[in-house]
Amino acid sequence: MLGIVMFAVIVLSAVFADLLPLADPTRRSLPARNLPPLSGTNGQFFLLGSDGQGRDMLSRIIYGARASLIVGLAAVSLSAFIGLVVGLISGLRGGWVDLVLMRIIDAVLAIPTLLFMLVVALVVGSGLMPLIVAIAVTNWVVYARMVRAEVLRVKDLDFVAAARIARVSGATLLGRHILPNILPAFIVVATLNIGAVILLESSLSFLGFGIQAPGISWGQMLAEGRQSLATSWWVATFPGVAVTMTVFSIILLGDWLRDYLDPRHPA
Amino acid sequence: MIIRALGRFVLQAIPVLYIVSLIVFVLVFLTGDPTAMMIPDDATEADRAALIAAWGLDQPAHIQYVRYMANILQGDFGTSYRYGTSALPIVLDRLPATLLLTFGALVVALIIAIPAGIIAALRHNSAVDYTVSGTAVLFKAMPNFWVGIMLILIFGVWLRWLPVSGSGSFAHLILPAITLGTGFAADLAKLVRASMLEVLGQDYIRTAMSKGIPDRVVIFKHALKNAAIPTVTMTSLHIIALLGGALVTETVFSWPGLGQLIVQAIYTKDMAVIQIAVFVITIMTLVLNFLTDLAYRLLDPRIRL
Amino acid sequence: MTPVLTYRNAAISLPRDEGHTTLVRGVDLNVSRNEIVALVGESGSGKTLTALSTLGLLPRGAEFTADTATLNGHDLTRMTPEGWRALRGAEVGIVFQEPLSSLNPVLTIGDQIGEVLFYKRGLARAQRRAVATDLLARMGLARPAQLLDEYPHQLSGGMRQRVMLAIAMAGEPSLLICDEPTTALDNSVQAQVLELIVETAAQTGVGVLFITHDLSVVAQVADRVAVMQHGAIVEAAPVTQLFRSPQHPYTQKLIGLAPHVPAVVRTGAPSAAPEAAKAPLLELRDITKRYDGKTLALDHVSLQLAAGETLGIVGESGSGKSSLAKIITGLQRPDSGSVLFDGRDLLNGPAGAGSDVQMVFQDPFSSLNPRMRIGAIITEPLYALSRLSRTVAANEAARLLETVGLSPDMATRFPHQLSGGQRQRVGIARALSVRPRLLICDEPVSALDVSVQAEILALLQRLKSEFSLTTIFIAHGLDSVYAVSDKVAVMSQGKVVESGPRDQVFGAPQHDYTRKLLDAILDSDPAQSRFRRNPLQHA
Amino acid sequence: QSSTTLTIAQGNDILSLDPADHANNSTEATLVNLYDYLVNKDFSGETLVFTPNLATSWTTEDQIRWIFDLRDDVKWHDGSPFTAEDVKFTIERTQGDAKLRSTARFRTIKEANVLSPYQIEIITDGRDALLLHSLVGNGAGLLPKAAFEAAASKEAFFENPIGTGPYKFREWRKADRVVLDANTDWWGGTPHWEQIVVRAIPETSTRVAEFITGGVDIAVNIPPEDIARIAADPATQVVSFDIARNIALHVRVAEGSATANPLVREAIDLAINRPELAEFVVEGFAAPTRGLFPPKIPGFNPDLTGDDSTFNPDRARELIAEAGAEGTTITLSSPSGRYVKDREIAEAVVGYLQDIGLDARLEVLDWSVFNSRLNSFELGDMYLWGMGSYTDASILLPRSILNRFNNDWHDATFDGLEAAAAAAPTEEERLAILREGQQIMTDARARIGLLYPQAIYGVNARISFDGRFDEMIPAEGARRV
Ligand SMILES: Nc1ncnc2c1ncn2[C@@H]1O[C@H](COP(=O)(O)OP(=O)(O)OP(=O)(O)O)[C@@H](O)[C@H]1O
Ligand SMILES: Nc1ncnc2c1ncn2[C@@H]1O[C@H](COP(=O)(O)OP(=O)(O)OP(=O)(O)O)[C@@H](O)[C@H]1O
Ligand SMILES: [Mg+2]
Numbered sequence A: 001m002l003g004i005v006m007f008a009v010i011v012l013s014a015v016f017a018d019l020l021p022l023a024d025p026t027r028r029s030l031p032a033r034n035l036p037p038l039s040g041t042n043g044q045f046f047l048l049g050s051d052g053q054g055r056d057m058l059s060r061i062i063y064g065a066r067a068s069l070i071v072g073l074a075a076v077s078l079s080a081f082i083g084l085v086v087g088l089i090s091g092l093r094g095g096w097v098d099l100v101l102m103r104i105i106d107a108v109l110a111i112p113t114l115l116f117m118l119v120v121a122l123v124v125g126s127g128l129m130p131l132i133v134a135i136a137v138t139n140w141v142v143y144a145r146m147v148r149a150e151v152l153r154v155k156d157l158d159f160v161a162a163a164r165i166a167r168v169s170g171a172t173l174l175g176r177h178i179l180p181n182i183l184p185a186f187i188v189v190a191t192l193n194i195g196a197v198i199l200l201e202s203s204l205s206f207l208g209f210g211i212q213a214p215g216i217s218w219g220q221m222l223a224e225g226r227q228s229l230a231t232s233w234w235v236a237t238f239p240g241v242a243v244t245m246t247v248f249s250i251i252l253l254g255d256w257l258r259d260y261l262d263p264r265h266p267a
Numbered sequence B: 001m002i003i004r005a006l007g008r009f010v011l012q013a014i015p016v017l018y019i020v021s022l023i024v025f026v027l028v029f030l031t032g033d034p035t036a037m038m039i040p041d042d043a044t045e046a047d048r049a050a051l052i053a054a055w056g057l058d059q060p061a062h063i064q065y066v067r068y069m070a071n072i073l074q075g076d077f078g079t080s081y082r083y084g085t086s087a088l089p090i091v092l093d094r095l096p097a098t099l100l101l102t103f104g105a106l107v108v109a110l111i112i113a114i115p116a117g118i119i120a121a122l123r124h125n126s127a128v129d130y131t132v133s134g135t136a137v138l139f140k141a142m143p144n145f146w147v148g149i150m151l152i153l154i155f156g157v158w159l160r161w162l163p164v165s166g167s168g169s170f171a172h173l174i175l176p177a178i179t180l181g182t183g184f185a186a187d188l189a190k191l192v193r194a195s196m197l198e199v200l201g202q203d204y205i206r207t208a209m210s211k212g213i214p215d216r217v218v219i220f221k222h223a224l225k226n227a228a229i230p231t232v233t234m235t236s237l238h239i240i241a242l243l244g245g246a247l248v249t250e251t252v253f254s255w256p257g258l259g260q261l262i263v264q265a266i267y268t269k270d271m272a273v274i275q276i277a278v279f280v281i282t283i284m285t286l287v288l289n290f291l292t293d294l295a296y297r298l299l300d301p302r303i304r305l
Numbered sequence C: 001m002t003p004v005l006t007y008r009n010a011a012i013s014l015p016r017d018e019g020h021t022t023l024v025r026g027v028d029l030n031v032s033r034n035e036i037v038a039l040v041g042e043s044g045s046g047k048t049l050t051a052l053s054t055l056g057l058l059p060r061g062a063e064f065t066a067d068t069a070t071l072n073g074h075d076l077t078r079m080t081p082e083g084w085r086a087l088r089g090a091e092v093g094i095v096f097q098e099p100l101s102s103l104n105p106v107l108t109i110g111d112q113i114g115e116v117l118f119y120k121r122g123l124a125r126a127q128r129r130a131v132a133t134d135l136l137a138r139m140g141l142a143r144p145a146q147l148l149d150e151y152p153h154q155l156s157g158g159m160r161q162r163v164m165l166a167i168a169m170a171g172e173p174s175l176l177i178c179d180e181p182t183t184a185l186d187n188s189v190q191a192q193v194l195e196l197i198v199e200t201a202a203q204t205g206v207g208v209l210f211i212t213h214d215l216s217v218v219a220q221v222a223d224r225v226a227v228m229q230h231g232a233i234v235e236a237a238p239v240t241q242l243f244r245s246p247q248h249p250y251t252q253k254l255i256g257l258a259p260h261v262p263a264v265v266r267t268g269a270p271s272a273a274p275e276a277a278k279a280p281l282l283e284l285r286d287i288t289k290r291y292d293g294k295t296l297a298l299d300h301v302s303l304q305l306a307a308g309e310t311l312g313i314v315g316e317s318g319s320g321k322s323s324l325a326k327i328i329t330g331l332q333r334p335d336s337g338s339v340l341f342d343g344r345d346l347l348n349g350p351a352g353a354g355s356d357v358q359m360v361f362q363d364p365f366s367s368l369n370p371r372m373r374i375g376a377i378i379t380e381p382l383y384a385l386s387r388l389s390r391t392v393a394a395n396e397a398a399r400l401l402e403t404v405g406l407s408p409d410m411a412t413r414f415p416h417q418l419s420g421g422q423r424q425r426v427g428i429a430r431a432l433s434v435r436p437r438l439l440i441c442d443e444p445v446s447a448l449d450v451s452v453q454a455e456i457l458a459l460l461q462r463l464k465s466e467f468s469l470t471t472i473f474i475a476h477g478l479d480s481v482y483a484v485s486d487k488v489a490v491m492s493q494g495k496v497v498e499s500g501p502r503d504q505v506f507g508a509p510q511h512d513y514t515r516k517l518l519d520a521i522l523d524s525d526p527a528q529s530r531f532r533r534n535p536l537q538h539a
Numbered sequence D: 001q002s003s004t005t006l007t008i009a010q011g012n013d014i015l016s017l018d019p020a021d022h023a024n025n026s027t028e029a030t031l032v033n034l035y036d037y038l039v040n041k042d043f044s045g046e047t048l049v050f051t052p053n054l055a056t057s058w059t060t061e062d063q064i065r066w067i068f069d070l071r072d073d074v075k076w077h078d079g080s081p082f083t084a085e086d087v088k089f090t091i092e093r094t095q096g097d098a099k100l101r102s103t104a105r106f107r108t109i110k111e112a113n114v115l116s117p118y119q120i121e122i123i124t125d126g127r128d129a130l131l132l133h134s135l136v137g138n139g140a141g142l143l144p145k146a147a148f149e150a151a152a153s154k155e156a157f158f159e160n161p162i163g164t165g166p167y168k169f170r171e172w173r174k175a176d177r178v179v180l181d182a183n184t185d186w187w188g189g190t191p192h193w194e195q196i197v198v199r200a201i202p203e204t205s206t207r208v209a210e211f212i213t214g215g216v217d218i219a220v221n222i223p224p225e226d227i228a229r230i231a232a233d234p235a236t237q238v239v240s241f242d243i244a245r246n247i248a249l250h251v252r253v254a255e256g257s258a259t260a261n262p263l264v265r266e267a268i269d270l271a272i273n274r275p276e277l278a279e280f281v282v283e284g285f286a287a288p289t290r291g292l293f294p295p296k297i298p299g300f301n302p303d304l305t306g307d308d309s310t311f312n313p314d315r316a317r318e319l320i321a322e323a324g325a326e327g328t329t330i331t332l333s334s335p336s337g338r339y340v341k342d343r344e345i346a347e348a349v350v351g352y353l354q355d356i357g358l359d360a361r362l363e364v365l366d367w368s369v370f371n372s373r374l375n376s377f378e379l380g381d382m383y384l385w386g387m388g389s390y391t392d393a394s395i396l397l398p399r400s401i402l403n404r405f406n407n408d409w410h411d412a413t414f415d416g417l418e419a420a421a422a423a424a425p426t427e428e429e430r431l432a433i434l435r436e437g438q439q440i441m442t443d444a445r446a447r448i449g450l451l452y453p454q455a456i457y458g459v460n461a462r463i464s465f466d467g468r469f470d471e472m473i474p475a476e477g478a479r480r481v
């Protein structure tokens, strides 16, 4: 429950940021740069301090949640979808198809994410979508492997055999018997993965690939703030705390969701 | 048995290496012409054209690829655009540092995670358990470079206990190993806890307890060995991830590992270096998978190769 | 007689959502040296908890109270952790039910025996090996010395239980607890292990608390019997007395349910002549199946089954029974051979058997999708045939539930909210929903406890005539096969070694393997014990 | 660390020990300790002058045939003497290996002839006022003919390279450090330091931390925000100095681009508050300018100032209105982390353009993507570029170079200047042509100059080091105090 509340607070404040009494997150005031938390100048008060351009940290963190959450959720959804399809094909079809897909996964794992990023950035351009695509291009293997393993486990269970004897259609077999039973593992992996992707976005910002400057994301704030960690600790630390809290809430949310969807669990 | 496993290993390695080389070639090719990054500001267009021709980059892609593969088959892995020298030694030079850091991180992770995981499992649902799980999530959620810079500030600048950056001595290894190791320890501790919990509920643990042998024997001899397999699996997956270089940690600590090299190579479109680096990682990955299988065999006599 | 274990008014309670629940209460027990005391009762009645309380191995948070609870003079109600550790192994040893999971899979047999010898008897390494070898030899294991370096998975179930017994006896305890030690074993192996336990008890004089729910086992080994129901001992008596004049209604019911070996088997006389051959509904020709190109699961199997008949298939674990079932239902394709159903070739024909062949599975847990409601599970095969409206489906589900003896409001429940027996009924209802002509039951009762077994068997019998079913009934216990089958096929190592009308196979077995199986049937008459060395004192 | 060791922290590892194959300023900054040039650059005065190095003197009458007299007391690190043969060899090797990054370094040299062991004649391909520029700096380090030819291969030679510099090669631990030892046989006397260690510390905060804790004596590229802390510590000092670099916006003028209209370009020029940029974004460590070459570069144009008078947002808005360009979308592309505060500067520029009513957008690109786009002319309407490491303003003129940066801008007068400069009879006239070129380009707003950035080094208080305009770090320039 704590997970839902935390996550809801984060999402809602990101969505309705415009309604909150916040400073313009892009308003620069160079004389007010790098002010510590709970200080102010010229009538502007910085609850969480200001960054190197004199922008309000609190406001940037709340607005920054948008890009981070979108990247996290979209990249995870996209890679989960690709991974699910590949994992299902691999696990259900078996044989040489499985063999080939598994070798491709081995290969993709060996190739640095950054190379994909660079290509996507060059071919598609930079920004939110390319970032999501680029993350998904490498991230799907996590799901493909997990789904395949789960499919192999579930498909030999007796209730699947029973359904096959009952001659249910392939879609029913998949949708009713196989997917719901790989769901718990899927949720666990996905919630952990959202956190990893949000962090990945920050690593990519570290390399200059994240959200572009007029846009705001936690990753970008972390990457910018790390330069001044020794002199203005708050610039990188607060976005770090935001990422940590989000990841934490998503993990809790995932645990809750898994239990909630499980009929064996007392409601 | 080992021979057959080795055979399977080679059969697996060849197609993977081939797919990898092809994907890398296509990707690097798509990133465009590397000469733009090589020439100085005052170079003319003609200078650039000459450089392109000198490196054979004016040829169509498929011809470049065929020539590249032909050279590989003759043992020539190409020349780095960036360094102007043979690419293979450039990559191999970085290997010791990467392996050392990987090893260091692993030791840190195991030292933290195994006791923490065991204690959390034994004190299931107690304050200790929640503390371990909470700390694990926290460590997992903290960005690597933040941890790294903080460690530098605390242990390097403030306390002056350890060197800030660089490599060469044991002291230099400590901070980067902790930086990398903690994130991994978080994952591992959770896994150790979960597998210990599972194992502790098994009938043979009850059998062991019914013998009246000391608790430590039950935990370390009976339970831990059984809980080790998922731990080994995850450890090997993590090692694989680290082998590709821990870019952020390497950069923060000026650690001369593969990660920095690969990123630089990617930025400069240094085809030969990227190819070999990826080759080396792939081969190490496959070797590691093989060793992991061997470890399974050692841990669990039921598993055959 | 020296008392080893004495319980007066013992009770065990476990923490539940609110407060404690008392699961075992008012237990009085006495086990003396040279005595085998059986504890019988249905599943969940508290037998295992009682056993674990003697070792201090109750689940975390459990409370154990008693007016008296002594083991060799130690007061079990006030033991320190160290005290328990000293007690375990040295004064009391235990053999658990599951030979597969009770031994540590990653440690050698020698290691697992050796640690008891070290911690309980302080033996040095060299001595340990010698003593362990001797122990294994005494347990009737061949090549005991080599066995020390092997791992549990390299041993058969029977061998593992012998090893368990060796471990339990290694500390030379005065009390041996056997918690359903043979439930998971095939009949023939069960007999050997029981014999070993009785023999060991006789040789060492160890007091044995023998837990089981199988009355024929009780009849064969026990000196005295305590019957447990709902956590309390409802009756205790010497074995002959208990069988002759059971007092408590539950005991009476149990004795009534105990499978009696049919007279025909004992006399060896074939009953009525086989009926005239009818046109077969199902015909298997020369079925061969290998897994992964290695394991030969089925080796040229041919069988025929006429409409309305019940074919019982018996055979040890791994003999290929389930593989055969899977091939008939089309879940698996054989490597060679053909399956003819009502004259149609199922392997090459266009549509297979359609809904004509259905199956009931062994494991009541994995055969129902944990995420579907019972109603949906039952009507799924119907849906697969044609779309049903919501109300039709609900009516159909209710009707089917009633047919298998369940209340219709169970349709909205999830499988985990049902007991094993109820789940098996659901599985049967699902199979019957499309009115199949052939029903395959793969060990439908093996995972259930005796009283429930009997109910399910009765249900199957009833439905068979009600739905005019042709049935294949797979089991490894001979008694249930005998109870339901017209024809019997005996399988061993992928081959059908013998088949024919039931009475012929049971009465005049042709094959050694069949004879071995028949020999292993235990008699639920204490007077007929095959193992007991010392004559029954209370006879 | 022993007080006789000088440790320098750079932002990146050297790329190569081959002076002709790196095209990288910070690599050269290290290699100057190992190799020598024929002549030296001296930026200590008003403008660049060339001083003797391994060449003691030089003469030319026609700027085609040049005679250099060489020192006769110079020994290579392996003990063999340095002669004119080595100079000829160095030039010909660089010209002959097309894969070398600096292969075009000596493109104007037709031949090099050994007149005597200590005299060499260089013949250029027509008049070349800039020959001396090509004999010093990146790619001009001299290599020993005999040792190079004796080595099994180029790679073998550079495993243990030999130069004539004050320090000898000891080891290169890739991505970590280069270690050099004093050359006791150095022609210039006894080197000041026993050992030089050049470390690669890419992460700025780590470099600063390492410097503060005394792990390195000199740290390059200190971020402005750390300056106060370093200056406050008595053990450390901040050294800042002018360098050969300028930050400018390169503007697309082709038809169809938002900046095709000269009025819009002029408005952009006027919209930018250069003094504010210099003071706040880079904390005063830059000079505001509209120019394209800083003062010490021959050809510097003093008219292109960047003072307050260049900032006129009202006029800019008028121009925008005149051009009917209110709300026009203009994209500025910028690299990130390539130049000091590059992204922040670009962000500020975008802010100024928004102030005058343009819909300015920023596109921050990774350096390699930025470069690829530059080469395929796919950057936005404007891009931020920090040209640098030049020694003469004439590099502005050649069409062949201009095509890489401003391919769509043509001006009849400007296009004639390249030839005119080459033919200029006197240096004075040549410089005048260069100034004219800058004036034309800035008036057309094909490039809009912003800042002359400074370099900021952290230097340990026990050392004196002034920093050099060309950003080389000769260890002999650092002294114990
Ligand atoms: N660890 C536990 N936690 C909670 N309840 C338990 C636990 N172990 C046993 N029980 C409950 O205690 C009761 C008695 O269990 P016990 O295992 O003693 O039965 P049993 O007679 O041995 O049954 P079976 O024949 O199935 O082995 C059951 O209702 C069971 O659900
Ligand atoms: N999917 C499978 N893959 C590989 N081997 C299998 C598979 N299924 C069964 N086997 C093997 O085939 C043989 C026959 O198995 P099968 O399940 O038919 O035996 P069974 O008589 O039903 O045994 P049980 O009484 O234990 O159910 C066994 O050796 C078993 O290990
Ligand atoms: Mg039990």
Ligand SMILES: [Mg+2]
Residues within 6 Å of the ligand: C321, C322, C323, C442
């Ligand atoms: Mg079976």
